[in-house]
Amino acid sequence: MDTSESEAERRAEEPAPTRETRRRRWAMDTRPLRRPAYRRLWTSTVVTAVGSQLTAVAVPKQIYDITGSSAWVGTASIAGLLPLVVFALWGGAIADAMDRRRLLLITNTGIAVTSLLFWLQAVTGMESVAVLMVLLALQQAFWGLNAPARSASVARLVPADELPAANALGSTVMQTGQIAGPLLAGALIPVIGLAELYLIDALALCVTVWAVYRLPALPPLKATVSRRAGLREIAEGFRYISGHAVLLLSFLADIVAMVLGMPRALFPQLASETFAPYGEGFALGLLFAAIPAGAVAGGLFSGTFSRARRHGWMVIWSVVVWGLAVAGFGLSGSLWFAVAFLAVAGVADMVSMVFRGAILLSAATDEMRGRMQGVFTVVVAGGPRLADLLHGTAGSAFGPRAAVVGGGVLVVVVMLALAAAMPALRRYHV
Template sequence: MSVEAGSSRKRKRFGSIVIDTQPLKVPAFRRLWIGTAVTAIGSQLTTVAVPKQVFDLTGSSGWVGLTGAVALVPLLVFGLWGGAIADTVDRRKLLLFGNTGIAVVSALLWLQAWLNIGSVWVVLVLLALNQAFFAINMPTRSAIVARLVAPELLPAATALSGTMNMFGTIFGPMAAGALMPVLGLPTLYLIDTIALLLTLYTVWRLPSMPPLSGQVRRAGLRDVIDGFRYMGTQKVLLASFVVDIIAMVAGMPRALFPEMAERTFGDPPGGGLALGWLFAAIPIGSVVIGLFSGWLGRVRRQGVAVVIAICAWGVFIVGFGLSHTLWLATAFLILAGASDMVSAIYRQSILQAAATDEMRGRMQGAFTVVVAGGPRIADVTHGWVGAAAGTTAAAAGGGALVVVLIAVAVAMLPAFWRYRAAAVVE
């Protein structure tokens, strides 16, 4: 065998492992992806700043947990309704509306912090508004992807978008932990606002995307109900939502991060690197899997893969809860993030395979509610349990509960365990 042939074979093997960048050759998708890249870090600054500001104002993980309850209601309402709207109007215009709303709220968060108003209720009200616009924005952005790239490029496009989001959730929290003591918490909100304003241009350059039927209309309650009826006919898709709810509600310990960073791992009261590492660790594991996701397409028993990945998530969260050193806690969270990304890739693949374009916005809305709403319920439960019983019991107990509940779910939903992909991606 020649040297050239050997090198070509190695490149082919490597190419089947690393992430596929072909969708970036499509100009419209590239603009959408660049906009995601710009805001990925900025949005995470706000994600860290809000719970940190609430903890600074109250000194309680219970109040930090309350942020999850405050965010959950608008997320549920506008996630489902926003997904229905995305199926009935020009998705580009709706995305512009959502991005503009998030930018305005981010500017208001900066203003209240800069003026040092000192009211936790002002922060919570602005958080609720932020989540309302977020819930409209996310299903719309996800539904757009399938209109910009060819069907065979959808898995790669999903991996690119997801990996960039996770990339931001690594460096955003780490930057927040490093910048907060130097620039102050208000500056984090300001940076996010500027990033969101820059993103509006990339969204403006997207093509118009009205419904394929050509009929633009208002979305009402009936459209949301139709989405639930459709979901009921897709049993495997419904089961994929159930197992993710279990993983996130029982096992996501992020409401405990501010308290653990300060009282377990020794951060100063004003914030520090431990807080940044805790928020960044799960995304680090997710990005590693995303960058080397080429092999995942060759797994056919995707239901089994999701179950194993979620159980691994639970076990690693137990390890995190029992850790008393920052490096060990971070390592367990990185492994948990890797497991969660495997689960997410397969669940999104199942969604893309099951949903038609007429229902894609509503299914993405439901997906947004599950993926983003589950952790917010977890914020409430972990925050309250952490305040009552301690962070170790809240985190480790939640991880163990994940494994138990997944075993029960698989016993009740055997069709999901038997689910196989229609074809192997070579």
């Protein structure tokens, strides 16, 4: 019997796909949740994704209530960025030098205590912007220490072929929290008051600490790994990135997409000018919600892409689609088309996050994963803020729509040029 006949008979004997089988091909891949350790880590993320957003809303609201100044709100945001950057880089080195479970316990406890201090200053009527900014800096420092260890731990809890699915599950929860958290905060403030939002976050973090406590120990795999976590170890992380082209390109892809193509700084002006006939407040809310909503939709249907093996190409094309969608948003005169393009951009961002995260966890050795995640945290936190400055300046000089379209086109051109000039990302697969 020839090969073609054997293949035909094998296919004929296979059972026809059921409705459940077809659903699993496009629905979210939940295989990682079958693993108890990962399920505990993910559960802790579910709790904090919403709780942290309550504090993220409460802090600027309280500062504005005290000062009546948006400038002070912006200053507080920058005050929180510096400790996040510094401690994320240091936290990555620490995560490679000690048991990551222990580090997560320490940092989650620190974040919970900080939330309690936020509650205490609010309930006692302290009304001090300086105290709020110090607490915000402390909270961001703990978060910077926490994030690299949390992300680096995933590769020890699930096998390599489930990393994209695990990243999709985690990213979907975080994006959902960015939508549900502010909505819940807005609904709760008139009912229970501002101070209680901090208390709810602190109580939620107790659940997180318990979930992390039940994780297995996650010490360094190699006994020879340095127990130091200083400047030299941080510098080693950057040298490691420069010596591995695929890791460098995964960071550059995110920088290209976020710095050149994140148009959120122009949303207020576009809502006021281009989309004013729809209602300025209504338009502004839709614009800010569209990208996270698209990302959540991408996560819910991540089964359509999470099993892909060519991770490099998935990153390249998702960034290109992001750029095209942003350009389409800039060209839109209709609010509904604009929201649709931003939602597509959100889906593309989800795909990019999933596979960039998978590359960082699979291409780096375990003794370097913490430092890679530390740099990743800095890039994710800093990129959109640089984009706000760049797009705000370009919007003032050339007009908001021209700035958005130009940024989207630049994303496509620069990403394709990087992919053509440096083949490491194109060739990467698992």
